[in-house]
Amino acid sequence: MDKRLGMLGLAARAGALVSGGFMAEKAIADGSAKFVIIAEDASDNTVKKFENKCRFYKVPYVICSVMDELGHLIGKESRTVIAITDDNFAEQFIKRFEQQ
Template sequence: MRWMTRTKHKALQMLGMAMRAGKLVTGDETVLKAVQQGKAKLVIVAGDASDNTKKKFRDKCASYKVKHVEAFDRITLGEAIGKSERVLLGVTDSGFSNSIAQSLTEPSEVEYID
């Protein structure tokens, strides 16, 4: 289970880099617009978001074929990008999107080496 912390930590670092690179949008309306315009490549919803918000973005992402993950909590997401609490993040860059999604779902073999 030790790999989990490092993997998630890598995702948080990449979210911070994406924010600094201007490849991240936050907030309900902004993320929704990015999904509808085909700009969002990945949507991250905080685990402590309301059920309504989770369902809304799960459905929107499915209909617009955008990757969607539920991860972390609002405080962790906010801290990762240097902002206050954030419930929704939309990654607008394919490279960041793929790296973040991969680090959230698959442990890399290298991380098992002590």
């Protein structure tokens, strides 16, 4: 498990994230997404789509972990994309990923 993702469960319980392609795409477009996590094993089209959306809307993103692990960390089935919607949680994730 990627230790940088350790706070995902806490963020999920706090209601500070949305998961799944549709909800994440909506959060990016409406400006509520502050940080996006894309699974490494997502399809090439999905990765490209979310990279492009994040760049267009200037949302920081990272590609890491696998779909099953992302889902497990938030207590759900496998997830391709997770969008952090809380400023404080997003700031913490950004710091964690910048350190490595």
